[in-house]
Amino acid sequence: MEATSSDRHDHTTRADRPAADRLADDVALLRRLQDAVLVEAGAGDVLEVVRDLLAAVEGAGADHVRLAAATDHLAADQLEQVARALTVHFHLVNLAESRHRVRVLREGGDARDSALQEAATDPWPALGREGEPVDPGIFERLRIHPVLTAHPTEARRRAVAAALRRIGHQLDRHDDPLRGPAEQQVALRRLQEELEVLWRTAHLRTTRPTPYDEVRTAMAVFDDTLLRLVPRLYRSAELAAGVAEPGTAPPVVAPFVRFGSWIGGDRDGNPFVTAEVTRQTLGIQAEQALRVLAAAVERVGRTLTLDAASTPPSRALRDALAAASVADPAAAAEIAVGSPDEPHRQLLLHAARRVQATRRGEVERAYRDPGELLADLRLAQESLAAAGAHRAAYGELQHLVWQVETFGFHLAELEVRQHSAVHAAVLAELLGQVEDVGDPVAAARDAVLLDRLATDGWPEHVEARSEKAQEVLNTLRVVAWAQERWGERSCGRYVVSFSQQPGDLVAVRALARLAVGERPLRLDVVPLFETGDDLRRCTEVLDGWWELSSTRRWASSVDHRVEVMVGYSDSSKDVGPVSATLGLYDAQARLAAWAGRRGVELTLFHGRGGSLGRGGGPVHRAILAQPPGSVDLRFKVTEQGEVVFARYGDVTIGQRHLERVTAAVLRAATSGNEERTAAAAARYDDLARRLDEASHAAYRALVDVPGFADVVALSSPLEEIGELRMGSRPVRRSGADVGRDLADLRAIPWVFAWSQTRANVPGWFGLGSALAAVGDVALLREAAREWPLLGALLEVAEMSLAKSDRRLAERFLALGGSEEVTRRVLDEMDLTRRWLLDVLDQDELLAREPGLARAVAMRTGYVDALSVVQLRALRELRAATDEASQAAWRRVLLVAVNGVAAGLQNTG
Missing domain, CATH: 1.20.1440.90 (Phosphoenolpyruvate/pyruvate domain)
Incomplete structure (x- = not known):
């Protein structure tokens, strides 16, 4: 403990220090305590290697010769310990930052640190005209609907997360100015004890979590x-609505979160x-x-x-x-x-x-x-x-x-999702038992036939014979049971992935008729449009679906409230981030117009991820960039993986996140915002077309390189990600080791793998070609200021590039063995960085986001060091011929992947 005795703070002077310095104090304290734990554990040699690595990345740029010298002589078990030490550091830095955000929010901000002003500023005054409270009646129509998913992007084990929570509790005790020196010393002792536990806790899962494990993890978020x-959120909304003294009269705010x-x-x-x-x-x-x-x-x-x-x-x-x-x-x-x-x-x-x-x-x-x-x-x-x-x-x-x-009594509205191809296969089996159907495979997509079955019922002799068909029908029976037991809100939405034609939607209702007959069942079918082509055809599909009698009966029963989901993951993987962003905007605008023509109250369900390549970034800013009429006081969005814990791991942070989302949804629905957005979209329509064409061409030129998917797998830990056992879902759709197809790669591990290579291709690729094709810097700067969609796109690209590293990306890509892929990625990276800085009128990335820049810089050296460890592990793993060596280097790789994910934070 002698190494930490000087870490006791003078709380009187500490409270008067700038917020950034107080965060630095916390990080320094945790690092010194971690160093002491390593020495006590007999890992002093590991600490020396870590220091050598960090010395090699200090200053203007990483010294890759020194980095290699610090790691190339180490055996696999030594390098695993180094990776583990760096990973623990990232977890501690993330914890310190999370606590710091809470501190800033509670204290109302620090005027000496402009980077924290947005986090500390009350979000509600952004609504309406300055000085006017929010109209309470608006909350009757408002709906904010976060949906938790089990998409596997949270690399931490629950045991690690639990240890970090305990460390955070001891930090709070140590930081409490009301505690005396004796209690602060006890907190320091307990801190070092918990850090020892964290160091000695295995960071890799030995078994893949089951769906039940994932459910229990989510329950902790609800409970905590x-x-x-x-x-607390509703009380905050009451204050925004002008209630002088909440809690003394009937509430003016209707509950608007589900x-x-x-x-x-x-x-x-x-x-x-x-x-x-x-x-x-x-x-x-x-x-x-x-x-x-x-x-x-x-x-x-x-x-x-x-x-x-x-x-x-x-x-x-x-x-x-x-x-x-x-x-x-x-x-x-x-x-x-x-x-x-x-x-x-x-x-x-x-x-x-x-x-x-x-x-x-x-x-x-x-x-x-x-x-x-x-x-x-x-x-x-x-x-x-x-x-x-x-x-x-x-x-x-x-x-x-x-x-x-x-x-309610159900906690969260559980939604069912299934791929349209699964329904088609089951229907083909069932329709094969019906006379005069003809080709059952074609009939399985025949919307008119399926509509008739949904309305009139099936022949009595038709039954599910395969396990797959029984499973689909049993799922629908469970939905009916849930509604009988816990009410309609408990489970009633059925999301159809890859909705490509009207038959894909009416299929669910036809299957439900066979599953439950005429028993009561509230079933809201939600089409999910994901690929670029599906997004372009979305209203055509909805038109065909809307004409069916079963659809009209259902729509009447729900007051013509319709939900449509748009996917960010596959659309970006399909056409690139720029075209995906523009295509999603266009699709949402057309969906809003479709709803207006049909007299529908439309809720758009945004399948956003936490990563910058899957629609990540500040949600409240993205909301304000949506097409006019597409929000209309309703916002539904997926929350998954590390994002769930980043946004909802603390009550104060979670409250502020939902306040910002709510304020953005209210502001997006104002006539002034919609008029500005519409005017900007019209003014820059030709610019959007030029950006789309150029970016799409550049992106397809990359992904159409022969063997491209295999190159990604060889140059990244794409295949090994599955061994992190982050979720119950398989990483990819087939098991081919060569001849992989881009469509075979699931969007989430695709983005996760690219972040590990430090190239972050899904977050920016094609933007440089798009901006260069326009070539008019003045026009682009004007559009970036006036057109929220372009501003949000540039913001995501800037963050993504800030977390990239060209030299490390080049070394990872070299493992793939394709000079063409390497050249295209690096050339586009250079082009994008140059044009992005020019359009933003900046000398450095994140120049206008000093707080974010500081957070990235605080981790960059450690991430670079871990990336070098990962490179060595990838090379050794690819070259190893015996199982023992493969197992040893695979462990090094996975620990490094875990650490880089913690360092970059928004990885999947």
Whole structure:
């Protein structure tokens, strides 16, 4: 501990220091403690190698000769320890930054650090005209709908994440100015203890997580953050709506957030997600929701110790207590003894018992649905308010009401996703049993035939004979069961991947008719348009689908509310980031126009990822760049992998993220914003066409190089990513070792692999050719200022290039053995960087984002060092001939991949 005794802070002076310095203090403290742990563990030689590596990357640029000298002589086991030490450092830096953001938000910002102003600034004043509050009525129409997915981009093990949470807790204790020197010393001791645990914890998963593991991971996010975040968000919205003193009157803000999930429901490409997994997932979610609600109702109820003399209950509340005493006399007697003459408390304690009964499946005492629980809570509110206890009525009790309204008994709205080709194969099997169908394969895509089956039903003799067909039908039966058990909101959306024709959409309803007959089933089919061609044809497909009688009947039953999903991952992989961005904008504009013609209330579901090549970047800025009419107060988006924990790992950070998203959605719907966006899109329509053509040509010239997919696999850890066991889903669609096709590579590992090569191709490739083809710097600068879409595109490219490294990318690409691919990537990288800086009128990347630039710079040296380790491991692994050597170098590679992912953060 002697090495750390000087790390005790003078909290009085520390609080007065610039925010950036306080972050640097935390990072320095953690690094010194980590160094001490390494020495104590007998890994002092590892520490020396790490220092040599960092010395080689300090200053203006990495000294690759020194980097090689520091690593080339090390054996695999030594290099694995070096990679592990660097990875631990990244985790600690990320933790320090996360805590720092929370500190800045809580303190209201630091005027001496302009980079933190956006994070600290209240997001709500961006709405409407300056000085005017938000119209409360707008919240009735507003809907913010994050959907958690299990897409495998979070490289950390849960054990590592748990250790980091404990370290963060000890940092909070150490940083608390109210604690004395003795307590701070205890916190330092516990910090070093937890760092030792982290160092000795295996960073690689030994088994692939099951879908159930993924569900439990998501439950921790709800438990730790989301359930607590929602009431705080709504209180913040009340202040924005001009409520002078929230919590003293009925709320003016309707609950506008809904959480969805694909975890346990997304079976597209994941054979491990079955109907039984989906059924169990629904049960796990309900158990979580009811457990939390039971505790919350009990907790709030026990605070309502207002006696009947000071706060007389309403007649309705007295009647409710009388009815409860008849329904459950033993409980009523016990509650009356423990809460004498406290009627409001008694009602909520009865409600808590009924929630527990619902959780246990005790039908006689259970609530039939969340509406019944809400009725009891509102009855208590109205009685309290009538007696003059307004704060008790609309304080914590209102928080509880908001939680029930938001999460119900189901927690998150579980969605099913399946590939259209799976439905077509099952329908072909089933239609083969129907006379006069002709070719069952062609009939499986015949929208008119499928519409008739969905409407009139199937012949009685048709049945599922294959395991695949039984599984598809059982999934639909589980959806029907869930709605009977937990209500329509629990599970009712069915996303169809690769929706390419009307038959792909009506197929789900036809299969549902065979699965459940005429039993009640609310089934909202959500088409997913992903590739460039599918996005261009999206409204044509919807027109054909809308004309079908089964579609019109369903649309009438849901007040013509339609959801359409657009995919960012495959579209970018298909046509490149620039064309994908422009194509997505065009598709969304046409979808909004289609909805207007059809009288549809359209919700666009954005399949964004965390990476810069999958629609990542600041979500609130991307919202403001959407086409006019495409948001219309509704925003639904996927949240996956490392993004879930980055945005929702802390209540304060999660609240601010959702505040910014909400404010952006409200602002995007204003007439002024829509008029500006429309005018800019019209003004720069020709520019968009030229950018699209040039970028698409450059991108296709790259990916059409013969053997391109094999080159990517050889020059990156693409194949090895699957061995990180980040998720239950397989990494790619086929098992070919050579002759890979671009379509065979899943979009997420594709982006993840490119980030590891330090080229980050999916985030920027083709932009340089596009800007150069236009050639008019003045025009491009004007467009970057006035056209939000181009501004957002340049922002993503700038961040992506800032996390790239040309020299390291060249060394990785050389492993692929294709001089043409290497030349095209590096030439386009140079061209893009040059033109991007010119258009942005900057000398360096991120010059206008000093906070972001500092965060990247703080990691760059460590990431470069780990990339060199990864290069050595890739070379040795490719050359190894015996299994022992292969296994040893594969471990080095995977630890390095894990560390680079932690260092770059938005990798997949």
